Amino acid sequence: MKFKEVADEAAGCILCPRMAGERAVLSENNGSLASRVVFVAEAPGRFGSGRTGIPFYGDKSGDNFQELIDHVGLSRQDIFITNAVLCNPLSEGVNSRPTAKEMTNCSPFLKTVLELIAPELVVTLGGVGLSAINRLLGTRYKLNTHSAQLISADNFQLLPLYHPSPRVANWRRPLAQQKKDFQLILKALHLPS
Numbered sequence: 001m002k003f004k005e006v007a008d009e010a011a012g013c014i015l016c017p018r019m020a021g022e023r024a025v026l027s028e029n030n031g032s033l034a035s036r037v038v039f040v041a042e043a044p045g046r047f048g049s050g051r052t053g054i055p056f057y058g059d060k061s062g063d064n065f066q067e068l069i070d071h072v073g074l075s076r077q078d079i080f081i082t083n084a085v086l087c088n089p090l091s092e093g094v095n096s097r098p099t100a101k102e103m104t105n106c107s108p109f110l111k112t113v114l115e116l117i118a119p120e121l122v123v124t125l126g127g128v129g130l131s132a133i134n135r136l137l138g139t140r141y142k143l144n145t146h147s148a149q150l151i152s153a154d155n156f157q158l159l160p161l162y163h164p165s166p167r168v169a170n171w172r173r174p175l176a177q178q179k180k181d182f183q184l185i186l187k188a189l190h191l192p193s
């Protein structure tokens with residue numbers, strides 16, 4: 001299956017009733033299909049990619065993410081970004097967590113994208129992204145215990161990191177610490193730091 005076919009299928013997908021009218025964020029705007037690293041976050045945000053169609057672009061989480069990749073010298077052309085669910089799971093007009101059923105619904109898209117790109121490294125951003133990868137691998141990695149650890153997975157290395165949202169950066173993992181965590185990406189890819 002080609003990437004365009006997957007993206008077209010996602011664009012027409014109505015498996016999750018509350019997201020049936022939302023845009024599935026999967027296109028060339030997600031990054032390079034030749035990328036050595038794929039980031040898996042939670043879901044498109046209302047003011048971010050749910051609006052712009054560009055992952056981590058248009059909101060404060062996007063600004064923080066840009067700061068993190070800038071810090072380690074990665075550009076958007078070097079990476080691919082996707083989410084546990086491709087559509088914005090709005091609840092009463094605000095962002096909410098995807099349900100287990102919604103993650104199950106969207107899991108085949110994530111699996112296919114990872115098969116197409118075949119990255120050396122998968123970086124999960126937050127617990128939901130890690131949970132999506134756990135579903136594919138049949139593992140039970142937890143953010144609290146496995147964050148910032150390089151793990152050998154089936155066909156790639158896995159690096160669970162925190163989400164760059166302002167809430168997480170303010171209360172759980174400061175951006176300064178997240179910048180140190182991002183250095184592990186360079187280590188995993190044998191790039192100079």
Ligand code: SF4
Pocket residue numbers: 010013014015016019020024085086087102105106109
């Ligand atoms: S989140 Fe995924 S499975 Fe659900 S409607 Fe969107 S594309 Fe389909």
